[in-house]
Amino acid sequence: MAERGAHLTTAAADDRPSIFEVLAQESLMGAVRPALRHAVKVLAESNPSRYGFLLRRFDEIYVVLDLLLQHHFLSRTSGSFSENFYSLKRASSSGSEKPAHLGLGGKSHWRSLLLLALVPYLRAKMEQVLAKQRDEDEFSIRLPQSRMQRMYRAFLAAYPYVSMAWDSWVFCQQLLYVFGRARTHSPFLWLAGVQLSHLTGHDIRNMDLKPATPSAGVGSSIGDRLRKLTSNVVGGVAVSLSSSLSMGVFFLQFLEWWYSSENQSTMKSLTTLPTPPPPVHLQDHASKHSKVCPLCRKCRTNDTVLSTSGFVFCYRCIYVYVKANMRCPMTGYPTELQHLIKIYSPES
Incomplete structure (x- = not known):
């Protein structure tokens, strides 16, 4: 049985x-994104006022860098960054194949670039919007809805089935x-025509002997100089990133495992220390300010605590603030809507 199935995991005769x-x-790229996000999160928590925007705009910054990186490798190696890392290239499905160092070119290049970088970004954004929508439904937040808003909610309801x-x-x-019935393993490759x-x-x-981009001459236009300068900068960044990832790919995959939710729950149970008591000088004022929301300065309603800082607010106050600013209003720590925890008293 093993001999009969061995051909399924080896390269076919057609390469x-x-x-x-x-x-x-x-x-590979799936391991890079969470590792970089964790590094940015640590940097933002160390100095929220200076680096907090990196975490809030991480998806947008990442997709721009990913577009530049993938464009460089598609133009120089006829493959994406991860495909080049595993010595793979993209070729046209029509059968016409050209040397890899000339780049993919044509519509296949732009289709590949779109499907490699923009589609995963849009899908990640949809997942975030869907998670926020679930939070609003869970807390029964119902605002007056127009026709467009109802269509938007209907689209969000249908998205899980589409996914x-x-x-x-x-x-x-x-x-x-696997069984040799298809030329591509991914619909993305089929849609790109490669x-x-x-x-x-x-x-x-x-690719090793390909000469570097020549320097701009005196008669070159400003546009040509800018394109060559941009190509050199992007090429240098891409080569540096490729070299560093070549040495650190296993470390990145280790980081992905280390900071996974399953492993973190185990680590927290082993390393979490008891919560220290509050400062003594605050106990005299505890009865006076125990029911005041730090945002509206009124008696709290629907008490909700932020797990990132421990402060308690009115639910509506902190929900609106975190949704708009993505940080704790008291400490500035990066915060998301899933960090809101409802407090239930024995009387409720």
């Missing part, structure tokens, strides 16, 4: 990558690829 290779290159259908398509495409193959020795030699 198709194995299923392990294509899934490994996909998981499930997409994941089913991906799974079926991978099964067909397929994956291994880099040849000729491709690698050409």
